[in-house]
Amino acid sequence: QLQLVESGGGLVQPGGSLRLSCAASGFDLNYFTIAWFRQAPGKEREGVSCITLSGGLNVVDSVKGRFTISRDNANNTVYLQMNSLKPEDTAVYYCARNQGWCNWARDRFELWGQGTQVTVSS
Secondary structure (H helix, E strand, O other): OOEEEEEOOEEEOOOOOEEEEEEEEOOOHHHOEEEEEEEOOOOOOEEEEEEOOOOOEEEOOOOOOOEEEEEEHHHOEEEEEEOOOOHHHOEEEEEEEEOOOOOOOHHHOOEEOOOEEEEEOO
16 A cells, blocks of 8 residues: 655754655655655654656755755655754654655645654754
8 A cells, every 4th residue: 555654753962863764665765756745743843855767856944954855766665854943943753755846835746644743852
């Protein structure tokens, strides 16, 4: 069945690092744009980073220089390496797919994972 499953979240201290995984099942993610979104308590879900099927990358200013998105085609998985984490990075992180370019419009993504919690706290 078509599925995206996030993993790798957890509790980390400010300045620490985590690597999130987005594993695809039932389809080849090489043919899709995959994006990471996040939703903090009391906030709207927002885009974080995305990667296109051709390898094009986009990141939002708030994580630029700290987060890196990548794709492992052999394992059908997209990663989000998060470094220099800040308390404001605390959120549920979701991956999602669409058939177009990187964008932050939630309704353009037809398949979502269930999210993984990232908590940055001392």
